[in-house]
Every structure is written in structure tokens, then in C-alpha cells.
Amino acid sequence: MGKVDLNFMPNVPVFDANAALGRRHDKRVNVDTVEGTIAEMDRTGVTKALVYAPHGAAYDSTEGNQILLETIGNNDRLIPQFCANPTFDKIDDFSKSVNSANVKTIRIFPPLHNYPFAEWVVGEWLDWAESENIAVWIPVNYETNWHGALDIDPTQLHDTLKNRPNVNVIISEIKYADFPWIMPLIRSLPNISVEISRWVIIDGIQRLINAIGDQRILFGSRFPDSPMSPQLYNLHHNDLSDSSLKDICAGNTERLTGVKVS
Amino acid sequence: MIESTPIIDFHAHAGNWTNRAFPDNPEVYIKQMDITGVDRTCMNCIWFGDANWANNLVHNRFVSAYPDRFIGVAFVTPHYPEECIYELDRSFDELNFKFLKLYPDYYGQSSDADGYKPIFEWANQKEIPIMCHGRYGTDAPGTTQLKRYEKFTKDYPKIKWVIAHAGGGTELDSVKTAKELPNIWLETCGSGNPLNAVSYAVNHGLSDRLLFGSDMPIMDYRNQIAKVITADISRDDKKKILGLNAIKLLNL
Numbered sequence: 408m409g410k411v412d413l414n415f416m417p418n419v420p421v422f423d424a425n426a427a428l429g430r431r432h433d434k435r436v437n438v439d440t441v442e443g444t445i446a447e448m449d450r451t452g453v454t455k456a457l458v459y460a461p462h463g464a465a466y467d468s469t470e471g472n473q474i475l476l477e478t479i480g481n482n483d484r485l486i487p488q489f490c491a492n493p494t495f496d497k498i499d500d501f502s503k504s505v506n507s508a509n510v511k512t513i514r515i516f517p518p519l520h521n522y523p524f525a526e527w528v529v530g531e532w533l534d535w536a537e538s539e540n541i542a543v544w545i546p547v548n549y550e551t552n553w554h555g556a557l558d559i560d561p562t563q564l565h566d567t568l569k570n571r572p573n574v575n576v577i578i579s580e581i582k583y584a585d586f587p588w589i590m591p592l593i594r595s596l597p598n599i600s601v602e603i604s605r606w607v608i609i610d611g612i613q614r615l616i617n618a619i620g621d622q623r624i625l626f627g628s629r630f631p632d633s634p635m636s637p638q639l640y641n642l643h644h645n646d647l648s649d650s651s652l653k654d655i656c657a658g659n660t661e662r663l664t665g666v667k668v669s
Numbered sequence: 670m671i672e673s674t675p676i677i678d679f680h681a682h683a684g685n686w687t688n689r690a691f692p693d694n695p696e697v698y699i700k701q702m703d704i705t706g707v708d709r710t711c712m713n714c715i716w717f718g719d720a721n722w723a724n725n726l727v728h729n730r731f732v733s734a735y736p737d738r739f740i741g742v743a744f745v746t747p748h749y750p751e752e753c754i755y756e757l758d759r760s761f762d763e764l765n766f767k768f769l770k771l772y773p774d775y776y777g778q779s780s781d782a783d784g785y786k787p788i789f790e791w792a793n794q795k796e797i798p799i800m801c802h803g804r805y806g807t808d809a810p811g812t813t814q815l816k817r818y819e820k821f822t823k824d825y826p827k828i829k830w831v832i833a834h835a836g837g838g839t840e841l842d843s844v845k846t847a848k849e850l851p852n853i854w855l856e857t858c859g860s861g862n863p864l865n866a867v868s869y870a871v872n873h874g875l876s877d878r879l880l881f882g883s884d885m886p887i888m889d890y891r892n893q894i895a896k897v898i899t900a901d902i903s904r905d906d907k908k909k910i911l912g913l914n915a916i917k918l919l920n921l
Contacts, residue, residue: 408673408674408675408708409673409674409675409676409705409706409707409708409911409912410671410672410673410706411671411672411674411676411705411706411894411898411911412670412671412672412898413670413672413674413898413904413907413908414670414904415895415898415899437863437864437865438864450901451899582860583689583860583887583888584689586689586690587689587690605860605861605862607860607862607888607889607892607893608690608691608887608888608889609691609692609697609701609885609886609887609888609889610697610701610889611889611892629862630864631864632863632864633861633862633863633864634862634864634865634896634899634900636895636899637862637892637893637895637896637899638892638895639895639899640891640892640894640895640898640899641889641891641892641895644704644705644891645891
């Protein structure tokens with residue numbers, strides 16, 4: 408008979424490094440409100456969540472980020488992450504909005520926004536991120552009804568970031584099919600971390616730790632498209648030390664965002 | 670609180686796929702099964718053009734080496750129709766496999782192509798369950814799982830059909846298909862992990878026809894079993910999905 412805990416809850420503080428908040432244009436998401444998000448966080452033992460606005464990804468970062476702030480209101484468990492489009496947004500205005508909202512991380516979407524992640528496109532923004540100590544999240548892909556599953560070019564990531572050792576970049580939503588390129592990339596560039604909401608490959612956690620240690624791995628859920636618990640369950644069943652578990656579940660995201668979970 | 674309940678993984682693969690970093694070392698499976706509490710794993714091998722070779726691999730590397738931990742699942746390919754019935758007879762009569770896995774994507778045609786008819790007729794006569802995907806890239810516009818399986822369940826009423834990966838999704842199509850057709854089961858594994866997928870199916874009355882699957886070694890047992898364990902459903906329903914339903918379906 409299998410032995411199993413059917414009422415699993417995490418036993419460390421949890422900071423979800425990959426959640427969206429708000430409505431999408433192309434479908435009705437399962438949860439699109441603060442109340443619904445907090446309810447799922449309570450049910451699954453997630454303390455805080457880093458959230459971005461889907462509208463900022465799909466249509467307009469300025470409006471999306473504004474909607475995000477208005478939606479969050481004064482809820483201190485939801486930490487805003489701003490979307491950016493380096494090919495359209497004015498960096499001075501964007502910087503002001505980031506400072507005004509005390510935002511410490513941004514999310515960019517090169518395939519979705521149809522630009523190469525190359526120095527001649529994003530160089531100025533990486534200068535700014537470095538100078539302001541802003542961490543940059545880059546999802547491998549972001550699908551909408553008008554944008555299919557075109558993934559980011561790993562060579563562009565490598566060639567651009569190898570000359571940017573002081574910019575913190577988090578490759579988000581890495582998945583099993585990305586294994587052949589993500590592993591050499593993170594071994595090659597120590598300023599790259601990974602967010603693991605879609606990382607379900609066999610022994611995936613141990614493989615990452617063996618490659619880069621426990622300081623560059625961030626728990627994330629991809630909520631509300633995906634639930635918050637399964638990857639937490641996996642992390643709690645990987646024979647991790649208490650400090651590794653705490654760092655992956657929250658500590659590493661705390662360090663990048665400057666926000667403590669408790 | 671740790672509880673005892675039978676746990677059967679309905680969907681795992683044998684055969685190395687090292688180009689994708691998927692090894693099939695049985696000891697790795699058993700280690701993860703022990704961590705997650707999985708009692709037995711149903712093993713198929715769909716990665717060879719030679720079904721005889723594939724089924725022998727399942728039997729020799731897994732089932733006969735660890736008979737208490739692995740259950741054999743047969744595979745045949747309609748690319749070689751002249752071999753199918755012999756291989757089916759051998760797999761079930763000699764190797765004692767428990768159900769059949771088909772993978773029409775490799776055939777380049779969906780499961781309602783004519784090449785599958787002899788296989789389905791054989792399975793219907795022998796009352797062998799079949800696990801298969803629900804949709805394919807080759808599907809004609811307007812194809813739905815409900816239409817497909819309405820025909821299957823009418824033409825082959827003694828087959829219990831398991832739609833692979835379907836119980837892990839909130840797709841109306843797969844849940845609707847299982848609601849309409851009593852001979853349909855839904856299996857839960859998948860790299861995507863839609864919110865509320867398992868509870869959605871349970872809330873539509875399908876708790877007796879959901880089957881936990883892992884897709885090992887492509888995916889990790891821990892992520893996949895967590896979909897069921899952490900779902901917002903009753904403990905009794907979790908136990909059904911984790912193993913009791915599979916035991917009933919396969920007469921284990």
C-alpha cells in the first residue's frame with residue numbers, strides 16, 4: 408500500500424515567482440481577482456506572489472501595469488511585477504513608473520513582442536536594469552490567440568547576456584523540451600536563474616541543483632493557468648536541506664525582489 | 670497525516686529517449702515510486718517501430734525483473750498490420766500484459782483511421798482496455814473527441830477506452846466525452862497543468878473514471894501525483910484516482 412499525505416501543505420514560507428493577475432483578452436481565466444488569488448494562496452500555503460498583468464504582456468505595458476497596481480490596491484501579499492516592451496516603451500517614463508511604484512522586477516517578452524533579444528535592441532534596457540538593480544524575467548514563451556508557441560532563441564540569450572554579468576535574468580517557465588539548451592546556458596552564465604513552474608522533467612530539481620546549486624532556482628506556479636501546489640509538493644519530496652528548500656521556495660525571490668515573505 | 674492507499678501509475682514509458690534526457694533505468698523509477706508511494710506502474714513502450722522489440726523491452730527490463738512493481742502494457746503499430754494480431758496475442762497470452770497503448774501520432778493518422786480496425790476488433794473480442802490520445806494534429810476540422818468516441822463505443826462496445834492526458838485538462842471536450850459515454854476513462858498526466866483540472870472532472874461526476882498517470886520518464890512522478898494529492902477534492906476521491914479506479918478497471 409502506498410503511503411501518502413493527502414493533505415499536503417508546505418512547511419516553509421513560499422513566495423510564488425510567477426503568477427498573473429487580472430483578465431486576459433483571449434480567454435476567461437479561472438481566477439482573475441485579488442480575492443480568488445488570495446484564496447488559492449491560502450488553500451495552498453503560499454505567502455506572497457509576484458504578479459504581472461496579462462494585458463501588459465499582450466497589448467500595452469503602461470496600461471497593463473497601471474491596471475495591475477489598481478487591482479492589487481493595498482494588498483501586501485501580491486507584489487507587482489511590471490511588463491515592459493523595450494521596442495516601444497520610453498525608458499525614462501518607464502523608469503519613473505517603476506520607481507514610483509517601488510517595483511524591483513520586470514518581465515519582457517521578446518518572441519511575443521516580435522523582437523530579437525539582442526544587444527542592439529535591449530542594450531539600453533539592460534544598462535538601466537543593471538544600474539537600478541532591476542531583475543529581468545523572460546518567459547521562454549507566452550501564448551495568446553494571435554501568437555503561437557514560438558520560443559525565445561537560446562543563442563540570443565547567451566550572446567547578449569554573456570557580456571552582461573551584472574544583470575540578474577530569470578528565465579521563466581522552462582519546460583522539459585528546453586532541457587537541451589537551458590542546462591548548458593545556466594552552467595555557462597552565472598547571472599541567470601530559472602523559474603520552475605513548468606519544470607516537470609524527471610529528477611528536474613536535482614538536475615538543476617547539481618548544475619547551478621540552490622541559489623538560482625525560483626519556485627513559481629504559473630497561476631492562474633496552473634495550480635500553485637504541485638511543484639511545491641515536488642520540492643518537498645526531493646530530500647532538500649531545510650535551507651535549500653527555503654531558498655528555492657522563497658529566499659531567492661526575496662533576494663531579487665527585496666521583499667520579505669514574513 | 671500519512672495514509673495507506675493503493676497507488677497505481679497508469680501511464681509510463683519504457684525505452685531510453687536520451688536525446689531528450691529521458692533515461693529508462695528501472696531503479697530510477699523505483700526510487701521515485703518509493704518516494705511518492707506509488708505501488709505499481711503500468712509500463713508501455715511506444716518508441717520503437719518494432720512492437721515485438723518494444724514489448725519484450727517492457728517485459729524483460731521492467732515486468733519480469735520487478736514483478737511486484739511494474740505492469741506490462743502492450744503496443745502495436747499499424748505500420749506493420751501483418752504483425753499486429755500475432756503480437757497482441759503474444760503480449761496478452763504469453764507476457765500477461767494488462768491493456769493496450771496506441772500512439773496514432775507515429776502512424777501519421779488519427780485513431781479512427783482504417784489501419785486500426787483489426788486492432789480494435791481484436792481488443793473488442795478480448796475485452797482489452799485501450800489507452801490512446803484523444804486528439805491529433807491530423808484531425809479534420811470539426812473533429813471532436815465526443816464524435817470520435819461515440820463511434821468507437823458503438824462499434825466496439827466491449828472496449829474500455831482511456832483517453833491519455835485528458836483528465837489533467839479542463840477541456841470541455843474530454844470531460845464532456847466521458848460524461849456522455851460510460852466506457853470512457855480519463856488519465857491525468859501532462860506537462861501542462863491547468864488550474865482545477867482534476868477537481869473540474871470530479872465535479873462533473875467522473876471521480877470513478879479518473880486514473881492517475883505520470884508519463885515517466887518524460888515527467889517526474891512527484892509533479893504528476895501532486896496534481897491529484899493537492900487537488901481540491903475529497904480524500905476518498907483522491908484515493909479512487911490514485912489507484913482504486915485502476916485496480917477496478919484492470920481487475921488487479
